[in-house]
Amino acid sequence: MKILAGLGSIDDLHAYAEAGADEVFAGYIPGWWIRKYGMYSPLNRREVLYYNVQIGSQSEMEILHLLAEQLHIKVTITLNALYYLPEQYPLLYTYVKECIALGFNSFIIADPVLLVYLAGSDVWNCITVSLSGEFGEMNQETIQMLAETGVDRIIFHRKMTISEMKQCIHPSIHEYEAFVLNENCHFHGGYCSSLHCDELTHSCHLPYRLMNMQKEEIQLKQKTPAEGYLTGESGCGLCALWDLRETGITHLKVVGRGNYAECMTADIHALKLALKILEDSSTKEEYIIRMKQELFPEGCSRACYYPESEHPV
């Protein structure tokens, strides 16, 4: 299985490659789009202004292309907003052509309208498309439809169990990606209608209470943040690597565009190590025991992406 990491700045590419990343995904928003649409109609799902989460300008993309070629790293561009304005679809077609001219022909798409639009255009045969987990619910019928459309890779959303993923593996699609580290959001990204901006917190971070009919508040567990770095503190699927491999997952996603580069590098490194242990293990139990001993001697975050894969040990 290959490691795919979120890249927020080209200055981090070397470090990620050295740590073991095989691919990166990154955002590119041309200046004219930012000035015209801002983050009210964003190009991708990083909808902030004051963070370095997008690669930046055309000149940065040129540098990225060269560096990626030198390091033999595939770069995929995130074109994964949940929807666009009608006037933007022809602009997105032009944008895709510009990316191709810059040397990038791999895209993550979430909007079915954009998918249909590009599938009917002359760029379709020049690009490879990963269908974002934010597309919506994935089931066998959806995958069948996507296979007929010609999508190259399916990214399973965060809230699919491994057995559900297994049901969806289709012979015509050869690449499947699963989330494995960071940002295990409480909600389904494809159904998140709320704001993701600099000035307001994500709606999933707003305070809330659990109450019952008798007007009683039910106390929920309070999580104590780890001191310092802990792999997968906000979401971890390392226990599930054995099952993911058996299922047919080909790519493992490390989320984190905009995260501290040192943490991302450490995440990639940890995943690489886990994959090494996986390769050397002859049973799932052996893999989990060795992986936990090596990576989590003090205990893990328990923020499980795939709790069904957790071994009793």
Place this chain on the structure above:
Amino acid sequence: MIPYAILQGELYTEKNMKIEISIQDLSFDSFTFRLLNSRAVSENCHVILYFFSYETTEYQKVELGITPVLEEKDETVSVYRVIAGDPAFKEAALRLMKEYRRYYDLKLHAEDGELSEEMTGYPASKEKTYASSVREWLQRRIPKRVNQENWQKIVSTVTLGIELSTEESRKAFLQMSLEDFRSYYFAKQGLQDHPLSNAEIQYVYLGDGYCMHRMPAFCELEQLLEKAGQEGMQAVIVLPALKERDRISFCTLLEQLASYARRNHRKFEVVVNDWGTAEMIRQNYADVMTMSLGILINKRRKDSRMQWRLGSEKQMNMLKENSSNEEEFRKYLKERYQISSAVYETCGYTYILPENEQVIYFPYYQMNTAGHCTLYAACHNGDRSMQMAETDCSKYCREYMFMYPEFLNMIGFGSSVFAWDNDIFADAEYFEQFSKAGKHRMVLMELYRGGSV
């Protein structure tokens, strides 16, 4: 590096070739940028810089003639420094650095609510105040008095549907006469005095767009369909998104509905919330089912905190359309799925609806929905983040809900977070902007979505 979204550059070389540049370092009198070594940079260039203004949320344009000086070079990239004495540059740079620093400091040192308060006036102190119960929460939102005259015309023209999303409402619908049920239903919602309680109910929405566990069993659905037919109401089936874990129950239900429809020579309207179900119906049940797009696939930006979102009116107007307004896609939906209608929600602002009949839910609008039920996680595991597939759903949603700070107008039922449109019951003119004299179908959602209040 300065985030590109707040400072962009366009470099024009001697031959008027343009390339976007990112600004690496910025001070009040200089900046740096980098280019591939293969990019030639002449001695005299022209650059346009776009500085984001927090106050206006627009970009201030500063044009400069520049002489880039090579500062650093490796095997790939050359870094250039530009000394910029222009007063406009100095003013813009100082302002940007101040704003960026302010944001940076807040992000590092302030809580989320404090940051929002500082930047937008968001009333963070109100986050401590909650309603004591869902009944109280609902009562505060139903207007005590409305202008009856303004609502009269609406009541006579509205195409109204109601949602039966609870076991109690469905039972009452089956057992009561229509007249008694109307009184029961509107009183249960606290709307007995609202003019809409006098409107004719033409549609009844059965099912749940968010959760398979809340779908009525086929035997109950069959009775509901019969009763709706007897009362002269049209029934619409609302399906959740098909998850693989629910395949057997979902597909069985669909097959049962189709068999019923074929036996009785009927055709149902079905709201679908995933593309796989749309495909399934297209291939197998198109003779007895017509589809409309559900909320989970008719996406738009909705948030009860929109009033604190920074942005100009021009930017806010971008919310008025979504991909359902795209003409080619509408043709595609019509040709492939015979879909010409979608479900929308009243959500605090008006937007552009397609010309033909659409469906508008009110007063709630969906802000977020979980793939694994958040309520199940909280009730079963004591933590909303400890999520798993709900293999033994105990219908916690009958008893529990997530309450949010009062001023946010948000509430969590089951796997979803909803917000309340504050104006839809109070402002007849606003209501009419959606209803359009009955052109679009208005569907009243059940206000309390658990067991009895």
